[in-house]
Amino acid sequence: MSEGIVVERAGQKITVFVPEEGKHYRGVPLGKVRKRDKIFAGDVVEGRIVDNETFAIEGIKDRKNLLIRPPIANVDKVVIVSTIKNPPFQNYLLDNLLVVYDYLGVNPVVVFNKVDLLNEEEIKELDKWVDIYRSAGYRVIPTSSESGEGIEELREELKGVVSIFAGASGVGKSSLVRELTGEDLKVGEVSSKTERGKHTTREVRLIPFEGGFIGDAPGFSRVEALNFMDREEVRLHFPEFLRYECKFSDCLHLEEEGCEVREAVIRGEIPCERYKSYLKIIKAFVPWLSEVRNCSGD
Numbered sequence: 307m308s309e310g311i312v313v314e315r316a317g318q319k320i321t322v323f324v325p326e327e328g329k330h331y332r333g334v335p336l337g338k339v340r341k342r343d344k345i346f347a348g349d350v351v352e353g354r355i356v357d358n359e360t361f362a363i364e365g366i367k368d369r370k371n372l373l374i375r376p377p378i379a380n381v382d383k384v385v386i387v388s389t390i391k392n393p394p395f396q397n398y399l400l401d402n403l404l405v406v407y408d409y410l411g412v413n414p415v416v417v418f419n420k421v422d423l424l425n426e427e428e429i430k431e432l433d434k435w436v437d438i439y440r441s442a443g444y445r446v447i448p449t450s451s452e453s454g455e456g457i458e459e460l461r462e463e464l465k466g467v468v469s470i471f472a473g474a475s476g477v478g479k480s481s482l483v484r485e486l487t488g489e490d491l492k493v494g495e496v497s498s499k500t501e502r503g504k505h506t507t508r509e510v511r512l513i514p515f516e517g518g519f520i521g522d523a524p525g526f527s528r529v530e531a532l533n534f535m536d537r538e539e540v541r542l543h544f545p546e547f548l549r550y551e552c553k554f555s556d557c558l559h560l561e562e563e564g565c566e567v568r569e570a571v572i573r574g575e576i577p578c579e580r581y582k583s584y585l586k587i588i589k590a591f592v593p594w595l596s597e598v599r600n601c602s603g604d
């Protein structure tokens with residue numbers, strides 16, 4: 307019995323890499339597997355090497371997770387790319403992505419790309435956001451695929467794991483992957499506005515990278531957490547909220563009596579930017595927020 311990882315899934319074509327042999331094989335699912343399960347890129351499969359070219363897939367190991375966009379199993383990390391400028395930063399979008407990927411069981415790396423474009427004032431803006439996300443407990447890396455800043459740090463972060471790149475259009479996902487691997491990302495799904503140029507594909511390949519792999523298609527460019535989970539679940543995916551114990555264990559951190567998260571926002575321990583994103587995600591409003599210093603307005 308040998309073990310391999312599915313590194314390519316394109317129509318009927320399945321390519322299996324067997325680390326033990328350091329070789330690629332054409333994967334042929336045996337009847338039982340073919341009927342029982344769909345096989346995805348990232349799947350760890352068990353089977354037999356039939357000949358120099360063929361790997362008979364007899365079983366699929368339990369998956370840690372299975373993403374739909376791109377369709378890859380067992381994704382360890384998602385590099386969520388944002389920019390401060392070109393395009394402007396949208397913290398609500400980042401916060402939604404962080405909530406959803408956490409829910410899906412994928413570890414995020416927060417990347418602020420294109421730092422080469424920033425002037426002094428914009429660097430202050432960058433530092434503010436880096437601070438906010440680091441304090442929340444996230445791994446944050448400012449990068450530039452132009453100047454090379456942060457690329458080595460990102461490389462270290464992706465060693466030996468299966469990762470994908472996600473984030474809004476134009477933030478530099480492709481450029482970063484090209485800088486790291488020399489290969490391009492596939493064109494992502496286009497928005498409904500440009501439906502004509504639609505180029506959806508279920509073909510996925512894992513690009514070998516530093517003992518791990520990078521998916522060759524982008525993850526979500528935007529999401530709404532409530533399409534994935536209940537309103538009550540969202541608070542569990544704001545790691546900085548979990549440090550506080552409210553009077554009621556099902557506290558939504560709105561206007562409940564004994565809410566420690568509210569106290570932390572008032573004291574400035576939880577940044578109001580993050581708390582406001584939380585409110586917006588669950589479509590809630592709290593009157594007390596307008597009284598908090600530096601926290602009014604949108």
Ligand SMILES: Nc1nc2c(ncn2[C@@H]2O[C@H](COP(=O)(O)OP(=O)(O)OP(=O)(O)O)[C@@H](O)[C@H]2O)c(=O)[nH]1
Pocket residue numbers: 419420421422423449450451452453473474475476477478479480481482491493494524
């Ligand atoms: N100045 C600067 N420009 C960059 C950087 N990274 C990418 N760009 C430019 O930003 C533009 C968009 O980069 P892409 O890599 O295509 O962005 P993407 O996120 O893959 O975009 P989509 O395919 O639309 O999702 C290109 O013109 C890049 O040359 C960077 O670090 N600095």
Ligand SMILES: [Zn+2]
Pocket residue numbers: 552557558559560562564565566567568
């Ligand atoms: Zn609370």
